[in-house]
Amino acid sequence: MRLLLINPNISESVSELIAAEAKRTASAGTEISIVTAPFGVAYIETRFEALIGAYAVAQLAAEHYSSVDAIVVAAFGDPGLPALREAIPVPIIGMSESAFATATLLGQRFSIIAISSRISAWYRETVERCGLEGRLASIRTLDKPLANISSVQTDQAQQLLALCESAVREDGADVLVIAGAPLAGLARQIRDRLPVPAIDGVSCAVAQAEALAALSPRHATAGSFAPPPVKPHRGLPDSLAGLLETGRARA
Amino acid sequence: MRLLLINPNISESVSELIAAEAKRTASAGTEISIVTAPFGVAYIETRFEALIGAYAVAQLAAEHYSSVDAIVVAAFGDPGLPALREAIPVPIIGMSESAFATATLLGQRFSIIAISSRISAWYRETVERCGLEGRLASIRTLDKPLANISSVQTDQAQQLLALCESAVREDGADVLVIAGAPLAGLARQIRDRLPVPAIDGVSCAVAQAEALAALSPRHATAGSFAPPPVKPHRGLPDSLAGLLETGRARA
Amino acid sequence: MRLLLINPNISESVSELIAAEAKRTASAGTEISIVTAPFGVAYIETRFEALIGAYAVAQLAAEHYSSVDAIVVAAFGDPGLPALREAIPVPIIGMSESAFATATLLGQRFSIIAISSRISAWYRETVERCGLEGRLASIRTLDKPLANISSVQTDQAQQLLALCESAVREDGADVLVIAGAPLAGLARQIRDRLPVPAIDGVSCAVAQAEALAALSPRHATAGSFAPPPVKPHRGLPDSLAGLLETGRARA
């Protein structure tokens, strides 16, 4: 399968982290590619940054979907989802929802380990959007400004490990979700030092995309994920305009 | 006060409906203006259309906030909120959340009356985002394609009235929220024929904006609605880039 | 509009605090009056005291509603609501619900700052009655017996400020609700020293009452807020007996 990862942020260095972890996880037959948002911010910590990232993902997904089998929105918080699931004809999933779905099969309650305290409101609301607040043990975050987003997992290795341990001992986490694209690959590195399963959004998204490929579900033509009803539009980038028009054919 | 309404959709005729109802509600000292999205769709029924509308609102809000005292996002479902509340330095509120806040002071459970069955998933998720699912009695919608979005309230007058009555008699609605900008002004017209209070998103938003003006709350500099932390960005429209830069000064 | 505030407690000094803050908030055209409960306790901290306050409010509301346009129940916890909303023909709202409704337009989660630890169960249950537990960040309270209820906001100024700051830094509050009639006016005084919007139950209630006046919703004749069905009664104060009889005419 051809799997496209879309980094909703402008950081090429983070895209490299993502792609590397995706390739480590992917099956032999899965071809991984990644694109980076042409506009936006370095990484998403807030709802407003997610709004921008969502629009960037929408354009990239609209431009590229026809040449791939599935798409991963490669930022925790899943900017653009579930909206894009209506419009994009191939399966499109997010890092967060993939990690949460996977976590539900490994334990009862999971904690999220994240890179900044500001990010926790956005992540908590992502959990709530997924209807999984009853399975969230806690969100624990680094609390210092980040010197370098692409090296945070080495720069803050000890602190991240300590957050994981606190989540297990104090918050009752059965599973640890190491969140955020800048932490891609960390779960794999530290999992043997942790007392509960630790998972990574990128690798979960790749594994879940492959699981969906095995099931090959059809795209909805009814219900709330059918393509948006055709109606007048104006001023949209060609990619989005085309997507809206395409809906007409698929509906 | 100077109050700007932003129609996240491209329909000028709906903007006129909105502005007319806003002016009927506004206090003597409130100056109403409205802008219409330069890009997007005719009206929002789905999450994907809301994603597009959110980006349009973001640009318009960024362009205009400095010359107004408060902004209303004038589409039910509040596209762009609560993200914009982080970034825009003046109070910014939505039609849905304003109607819900008002409804909570008039009864225990409210029903939403809407223009299309497709729209109900998006509205239900809006209620859930507001944490108010415990106060939602039902969502009742027209179920036929709309011939003309700007005349739906006259074209479908009888059907809309019947939906209201069913919501009260069968669903236990204490309050009726007549939703959607294309229905702006309808609540005012039919309220004397209804057995419970009926409210309108536009007029509630205007009244709530005036209420906030009376309280003049400060903008957050901490917590999850402080301006997004300053970080690298690229390729954004000037309005949004400026907004991100301004955050630096306000934080 | 003529707006009556009813203090469900016997403290005239607290009524003065309330009236002063109400007048600071009210629009030019709003005429504020206040009545104090002729029986009851000095201030409400418990469910039982609220039961007494509710009965006092009921009598005062029944006696005075016909000469005013709207009524505010001026104690946090809203004793008598939503029961009175059934029987009183003019809009009647409470300090808590008004503050919560306003808070929902300023941020995602709010904390309540209150005057005694005993009061927190009653306040938490008030939030739950409003169905807003998902938007409550925390309740933080003073924990010492109060020497003087009418001077608590000056006597405990530093401690109250510290509670506000803890709610933001530790509990994730986006908005601070400074609760309780004895704290009327405090939010206005300290808001510039706080990093998030801080609101006051009295001023929110006045602003929301004015918002309702702008919308002039009708009183329910069906649903669960219609006047109670007419049935035999006995031994009631004239005001309440009259109210029950009046229901007959309005239904």
Next chain:
Amino acid sequence: MRLLLINPNISESVSELIAAEAKRTASAGTEISIVTAPFGVAYIETRFEALIGAYAVAQLAAEHYSSVDAIVVAAFGDPGLPALREAIPVPIIGMSESAFATATLLGQRFSIIAISSRISAWYRETVERCGLEGRLASIRTLDKPLANISSVQTDQAQQLLALCESAVREDGADVLVIAGAPLAGLARQIRDRLPVPAIDGVSCAVAQAEALAALSPRHATAGSFAPPPVKPHRGLPDSLAGLLETGRARA
């Protein structure tokens, strides 16, 4: 044990129904007495009527608690509870909460069968106050005005039976709670004709009061059910004033 039932309503005929059913349930050693509210309405269907009933119960409980071992608030909806639990030094329980507690030991979800459609909002809110909405299958009610409150169970026998059957077949009820003092004794009469356990608020309250007597729990001196803190009061009936003063001694 001496068990006092308090009818919060003025209907002596309903008090007789209640007392008769209570005596049928009570153990040999339990002495049943009942008092009827000296003021109030014929029966409670709404929040406002419950507010009045709560005040009547408060006075009767305050007058009589010292000569009994436990008190039952004998109206469905439990007017005055949980407020009275703070102030009354003997165990005081309600018909609703007793029926719900009992129902939770007989099945997973219960339906409430009630005498008027208007009553269902008040009952649903009672279930929510008890935090048991997850165990409520439905509320089904008669929908015609009642000719005679004391003979409703014979006048409407067939309709009540039909409501029970619908609750089981269509709503998934595992247990039927035959609600409301006017229906006291009906569950006992029809239970052999019903396919699931059917329980009655009065008999559940008597059985639960005896269960509490067997456990003889102490009254709280800390937490949210300790007596209200002593503070100034004014203008209260002697019974309530005395109760507030007594709190001082017990705290």
Next chain:
Amino acid sequence: MRLLLINPNISESVSELIAAEAKRTASAGTEISIVTAPFGVAYIETRFEALIGAYAVAQLAAEHYSSVDAIVVAAFGDPGLPALREAIPVPIIGMSESAFATATLLGQRFSIIAISSRISAWYRETVERCGLEGRLASIRTLDKPLANISSVQTDQAQQLLALCESAVREDGADVLVIAGAPLAGLARQIRDRLPVPAIDGVSCAVAQAEALAALSPRHATAGSFAPPPVKPHRGLPDSLAGLLETGRARA
């Protein structure tokens, strides 16, 4: 009435603790007997141990139900319930659900005091299965390995008392549920030293079983607690096979 208690664990010494407390609570006319699981573990701390205990209880209940009037599953967490409620023709209740039902009549929120930190996930899920998470203040547990399960209440007396006090002071517990069969009888011993009502699973189960006896509800023949539909089975112990066959007759 003849009341059988089933200890789902193999500890005879704990059965003695249970029986002793049951006899202290039971009415004069109640005859108490107890059986101990012939297979299983010493005490249940985890979901897996509860799975084993559930199967042991099922066999014992199937063997003995015909000679008793009611059955108590005498381990906190109620292994086997609510499944056994479908199949066993006499009332069968658990220690947890009985304690929770009783607690709901004594206050708004309860805390559970337990013997090991590992046990808290299993207890929290038990509360959730009962739909009572909104009334749970906290679960507080001993955190050291237990030297001797039958003497834990004396060995750890001070620590248990301290947990109780913390639950009241810090967690807002209105009622204390002293959980777990190894703690049977402790609530009775320490309740006068505690500032809120403290209850015990064994005594609550006995009192609730007597309450059910007073109400003598019928066994369901419809709904989700009717006997399992008759269908082929194989390889089951005689007791369980007989129970499944019996369902045929009762349905």
Next chain:
Amino acid sequence: MRLLLINPNISESVSELIAAEAKRTASAGTEISIVTAPFGVAYIETRFEALIGAYAVAQLAAEHYSSVDAIVVAAFGDPGLPALREAIPVPIIGMSESAFATATLLGQRFSIIAISSRISAWYRETVERCGLEGRLASIRTLDKPLANISSVQTDQAQQLLALCESAVREDGADVLVIAGAPLAGLARQIRDRLPVPAIDGVSCAVAQAEALAALSPRHATAGSFAPPPVKPHRGLPDSLAGLLETGRARA
């Protein structure tokens, strides 16, 4: 990977349905085997039957886990989970939870299509155990006794299709979960006739087991899914006794 499916029921014919669908879904490198419960019932519709099935699964999982890489509990409702996740050292997942996890990536709300009306309580409680009630649109079931469990999907083909369509049109299902091992393979057959994605518990479980294999999470040694603490046991089948002893080594 070697993947073992355990049918908790005694129906060999259903095991064949399960194995066939599992093989259709599995990747080239996945080796599928299946075992059938040596004791139990023909298929699980109730909590009591699930209790029996759970014990059968426990023994089979204990006997076989050491020669496989992952285990699937192949009955909807996941009997034995999450208990077995504590004790079994390899990943063990259920049909329900796998289908729910997959459904969350395909839409917002799913409906469950099932084979008997009696089964719906057990399924609803399974959804609640997973904390996913907010994402459940409905459960729709056949309502006639089944002549032959292994041919239900052909015997009732039209009715099952009609249930699917009603779930989409009337209940707002975005995804259809065709539940129950007797329906294994049906989703694959009818999905092109349905307007939304339709998934099957068996194939979802296989795909999710492969996804977990790609992630190779470690087994917990802390938290609530660590092996049960070692303690005395007695009378257990060798397989379970061995599992409890093994926990000692792994902890």
